[in-house]
Amino acid sequence: MELxxxxxxxxxxxxxxxxxxxxxxxxxxxxDLYFVEILAQGGASCKVITTTNPIADFxxxxxxxxxxxxxxxxxxxxxxxxxxxxxxxxxxxxPYLAENIPEYGEHVAFSESSATPYVNSVIGALTNRESxxxxxxxxxxxETPEYGLHLKExxxxxxxxxxxxxxxxxxxxxxxxxxxxxxxxxxxxxxTGITKxxxxxxxxxxxxxxxxxGAIPMxxxxxxxxxxxxxxxxxxxxxxxxxxxxTDLELGQTRDExxxxxxxxxxxxxxxxxxxxxxxxxxxxxxxxxKVREDVSFxxxxxxxxxxxxxxxxxxxxxxESGIRLVVDTCIDMFCWNHLRDRTGMTxxxxxxxxxxxxxxxxxxxxxxxxxxxx
Amino acid sequence: xLPQPWSEDATKLSEIRIRCHKLAKGHAEGQALVSKDPICFxxxxxKTGVVREGGHQLExxxxxxxVLVFPTGKxxxxxxxxxxxxxxxxxxxxxxMIVTDVDPVLLGSAVLTKIPLVDRLETNPFEAINSGDLxxxxxxxxxxxxxxN
Numbered sequence: 001m002e003l004x005x006x007x008x009x010x011x012x013x014x015x016x017x018x019x020x021x022x023x024x025x026x027x028x029x030x031x032d033l034y035f036v037e038i039l040a041q042g043g044a045s046c047k048v049i050t051t052t053n054p055i056a057d058f059x060x061x062x063x064x065x066x067x068x069x070x071x072x073x074x075x076x077x078x079x080x081x082x083x084x085x086x087x088x089x090x091x092x093x094x095p096y097l098a099e100n101i102p103e104y105g106e107h108v109a110f111s112e113s114s115a116t117p118y119v120n121s122v123i124g125a126l127t128n129r130e131s132x133x134x135x136x137x138x139x140x141x142x143e144t145p146e147y148g149l150h151l152k153e154x155x156x157x158x159x160x161x162x163x164x165x166x167x168x169x170x171x172x173x174x175x176x177x178x179x180x181x182x183x184x185x186x187x188x189x190x191x192t193g194i195t196k197x198x199x200x201x202x203x204x205x206x207x208x209x210x211x212x213x214g215a216i217p218m219x220x221x222x223x224x225x226x227x228x229x230x231x232x233x234x235x236x237x238x239x240x241x242x243x244x245x246x247t248d249l250e251l252g253q254t255r256d257e258x259x260x261x262x263x264x265x266x267x268x269x270x271x272x273x274x275x276x277x278x279x280x281x282x283x284x285x286x287x288x289x290x291k292v293r294e295d296v297s298f299x300x301x302x303x304x305x306x307x308x309x310x311x312x313x314x315x316x317x318x319x320x321e322s323g324i325r326l327v328v329d330t331c332i333d334m335f336c337w338n339h340l341r342d343r344t345g346m347t348x349x350x351x352x353x354x355x356x357x358x359x360x361x362x363x364x365x366x367x368x369x370x371x372x373x374x375x
Numbered sequence: 376x377l378p379q380p381w382s383e384d385a386t387k388l389s390e391i392r393i394r395c396h397k398l399a400k401g402h403a404e405g406q407a408l409v410s411k412d413p414i415c416f417x418x419x420x421x422k423t424g425v426v427r428e429g430g431h432q433l434e435x436x437x438x439x440x441x442v443l444v445f446p447t448g449k450x451x452x453x454x455x456x457x458x459x460x461x462x463x464x465x466x467x468x469x470x471x472m473i474v475t476d477v478d479p480v481l482l483g484s485a486v487l488t489k490i491p492l493v494d495r496l497e498t499n500p501f502e503a504i505n506s507g508d509l510x511x512x513x514x515x516x517x518x519x520x521x522x523x524n
Contacts, residue, residue: 030460
């Protein structure tokens with residue numbers, strides 16, 4: 001409560017308001033453990049549905065626990081404390097698609113880089129950019145201070161982003177998020193020039209990267225996202241405080257910023273954020289009948305719920321037959337990836353490259369990752 | 376050249392007092408380190424306090440014991456707290472932080488790690504403070520005191 005009051009006071013909040021649900025971007029690292037341990041040992045329990053981010057599938061990665069004992073034990077303890085305080089162990093970074101779906105107009109507390117802008121912009125629920133700790137405190141109390149994006153007048157656009165680039169796939173949306181996050185750092189961008197409704201995974205890629213290089217809790221795409229019927233509506237009639245234009249040139253330069261490798265890759269990790277069912281279907285289609293090269297290890301991360309549906313659709317089998325290892329419940333920023341650290345990696349997630357656990361890295365679209373790893 | 380003898384009055388004259396707004400309570404002082412780039416503490420090396428983010432204005436510089444002046448926090452909702460706690464464990468955390476645009480993720484992490492954090496300085500901190508100045512941050516009294524280097 002002290003934490004939320006301090007935040008409420010800093011932002012001049014008038015009162016606390018009830019929330020319907022919370023999502024905690026549990027990281028399984030020191031900062032996360034510090035706070036959940038205090039709450040669990042004090043006997044706290046979650047008052048509203050509170051889901052968690054991926055940590056690690058300890059059974060699957062058992063062989064790496066001993067070698068990475070310090071990191072693994074922090075992660076293990078953290079996971080246990082979340083169970084003890086009654087969190088729903090979704091272990092997913094895309095809970096807003098299945099395990100914990102906010103409704104339009106609901107007040108919620110959603111941390112996690114892709115989750116905050118997704119629920120604000122695509123669903124129209126109301127959340128601030130929460131940290132693990134503020135989202136967890138809100139989940140335990142069932143309340144949050146009323147400030148920022150809980151108030152309608154703060155949800156209007158601040159920055160006009162004219163998109164002239166070709167957004168053909170999720171990777172292009174990642175680069176758009178990476179560029180805009182870095183360029184404007186904070187505020188609410190309004191994207192014009194996007195005429196085709198993005199696919200869900202494209203939204204997710206955009207959302208995640210806006211909060212890797214920047215701190216962007218919300219955006220509008222006039223005529224497409226729920227709170228902006230038009231450009232004028234998105235800005236509530238105000239003038240944008242800044243205008244930027246994004247072309248293929250900027251996206252190309254953005255891609256080059258994270259590339260540190262040339263030559264053949266020996267590790268591929270995809271699924272950061274977790275792949276949804278559409279992406280599992282795409283991956284299955286791309287790898288059907290192909291084999292991962294013997295000198296490459298290829299991993300795909302997804303949520304347990306998505307895997308269940310991928311099993312039923314036959315995607316899991318196709319993916320595993322190609323030699324790709326499918327992992328659930330796990331974040332790319334965990335002890336279990338340390339053994340790959342010195343190898344040349346490739347990913348379709350600039351976020352994964354940014355917090356990378358491997359050495360030299362390349363980034364490219366899903367199809368490029370597959371092409372680089374398959375015979 | 377011999378160093379100039381500083382009288383006590385001269386020291387006081389060289390002090391700039393700037394009113395500010397408390398975000399996270401407490402008071403602390405240290406040498407200023409100014410960054411025009413937002414900061415993600417997860418991309419700071421815990422054992423040295425050195426910023427390891429490629430292309431960052433502070434790349435290669437240490438935040439340990441400094442009063443950091445920067446626009447705002449950035450990056451995922453987990454990493455500011457993890458980064459700051461790792462720095463605290465290694466005694467390499469900044470002593471205080473001054474920002475121009477507050478981000479709730481950074482604020483929550485500052486409250487829990489007990490690092491004083493202020494914003495809304497009545498003078499633009501990027502004009503009033505240079506790296507190397509001695510800066511006292513008193514969040515509780517809403518005051519920043521700068522002694523120019």
